[in-house]
Amino acid sequence: MSDILVLYYSRYGSVAQMSQLVARGIEEVPEMTARIRTVPAVSAVCEASEDAIPSEGPPYVTQDDLRECTGLALGSPARFGNMAAALKYFLDGTGSLWLSGTMIGKPAAVFTSSSSMHGGQESTLITMMMPLLHHGMVVLGLPYSEPDLMSTQSGGTPYGASHVAGSDSKLPVTEEEKRLCHALGKRLAETARILEYHHKK
């Protein structure tokens, strides 16, 4: 079995829900398992540090998770058109992995949730790709052979899966958004399987 790391940050639950959908797409591919991980919130107040294991939800990610995975799905809420600081903080600590070229050639894909339809989903997704490209990862999007990309009235982009959560973050993930999350996970796992096969040859 090969693990695809599904690494996300979520404050109100939308990206957490999307990560489950991406994971289901991954696990549809034979021999592929989703390893779901999150990151602790960052705060300007430094007195309290998080427990090593969160009280609920998936474990916090470690650099070993990145080392061991054959691919990466990265999910973040939009924060002023960019990824959340908590996720960026973790990525900013991966300099030694970059130096050793550990992530080179592994496939990656990104997903996001935002309050508003035109509040920066594409810019969030594209800027999330930048550190992954610096790491030498093979970044994937969603092709227009996915009919939901044309018909969706909310989230779903060629740059990755997305969800429009509304101003109170309570809008349900639509069927189109769900299918696109699933398709992204599946495409990522299928690509990881092919690339892994070629690396082993």
Ligand SMILES: Cc1cc2nc3c(=O)[nH]c(=O)nc-3n(C[C@H](O)[C@H](O)[C@H](O)COP(=O)(O)O)c2cc1C
């Ligand atoms: C500081 C901050 C900045 C945000 N920036 C944006 C933004 O640029 N565009 C947008 O549409 N929503 C923005 N939001 C809303 C979140 O992206 C939205 O609530 C998201 O769906 C939350 O995902 P979650 O449920 O996984 O936490 C922002 C929220 C916060 C707290």
